[in-house]
Amino acid sequence: MERRSMYGNLIVLITITLVSHACYAYLGKEKVTKLHFFFHDTISGDHPTAVPVALPEGTVIKPGNLVPFGAVYVVDDPLTEGPDLNSKVIGHAQGFYVSAAQKDLVLVVAYDFGFTSGEFNGSSISVLSRNPILESEREVAIVGGRGKFRMARGFAKLKTYSFNTTSGNAVVEYHITVFHY
Numbered sequence: 001m002e003r004r005s006m007y008g009n010l011i012v013l014i015t016i017t018l019v020s021h022a023c024y025a026y027l028g029k030e031k032v033t034k035l036h037f038f039f040h041d042t043i044s045g046d047h048p049t050a051v052p053v054a055l056p057e058g059t060v061i062k063p064g065n066l067v068p069f070g071a072v073y074v075v076d077d078p079l080t081e082g083p084d085l086n087s088k089v090i091g092h093a094q095g096f097y098v099s100a101a102q103k104d105l106v107l108v109v110a111y112d113f114g115f116t117s118g119e120f121n122g123s124s125i126s127v128l129s130r131n132p133i134l135e136s137e138r139e140v141a142i143v144g145g146r147g148k149f150r151m152a153r154g155f156a157k158l159k160t161y162s163f164n165t166t167s168g169n170a171v172v173e174y175h176i177t178v179f180h181y
Contacts, residue, residue, distance in 0.1 A: 028181055033149075035120075035176040037079045039093055043067075044167040050075040053096075066168035067099045067107070079113060083161050083171050091115040091124075097131070107131045109140065123147025125178060127156065133170075136160050142178050154178035 042049045043066060052061060056070035067073070079091040095111035109131045114124040124147065129140035138158050145152030154177050161171040 031180055033176075033178050033180065035125075035174070035178070037081060037090055037174050038083045038087070038161060039172040039174055040078050040080065040085050041075065041170045041172070042077070043073070044169060049077045050097075067097075067105065069099050069102050071099045073097050075111070079115075079174075083173070085171075088117070090117050091120075095127075100130070104132065105134050107133055120148055123149050125149050125152055125176065131158070133160070142176065145178065145180055149178060149180045152178050152180040154180075 054072040077093040080087040093111045097107040097109045100108045126144035142154035157175040
């Protein structure tokens with residue numbers, strides 16, 4: 001019995017080693033990339049970049065209740081090099097967020113950060129995570145990517161740069177660490 005177990009473990013170890021070498025040969029060496037940019041979420045004004053597409057029955061969006069529990073927003077938010085909206089646009093965050101907490105303002109976000117200039121033009125990073133937006137510093141998960149970020153995983157440290165409590169408009173600073181091939 002013990003001998004079978006030993007041979008089984010050896011076969012599993014050999015298989016893992018072969019698969020890992022095959023992946024390395026196909027994908028190349030794993031890289032670590034650090035990115036820094038600003039995310040501009042505009043939910044009010046003449047040109048919003050985040051719009052509500054679903055609200056709980058009877059819910060009214062108003063100052064102090066801009067993202068009520070159960071609300072779903074679709075976003076196409078610019079990503080810029082600096083905190084000013086007029087700084088160079090390097091891409092867009094496209095996707096959606098859902099207000100997912102009854103007591104606190106917590107979003108569950110699903111974004112694709114598509115880069116449109118520079119070294120990563122045409123590549124993207126995927127985010128799917130819980131985002132407690134009233135915490136000035138927080139972290140979200142990087143769960144995938146494409147192009148130069150194939151098979152990405154990692155994390156993003158977020159810091160609210162500015163937040164207008166009346167309009168709901170926000171600028172968030174992102175520091176991303178991404179592992180990819």
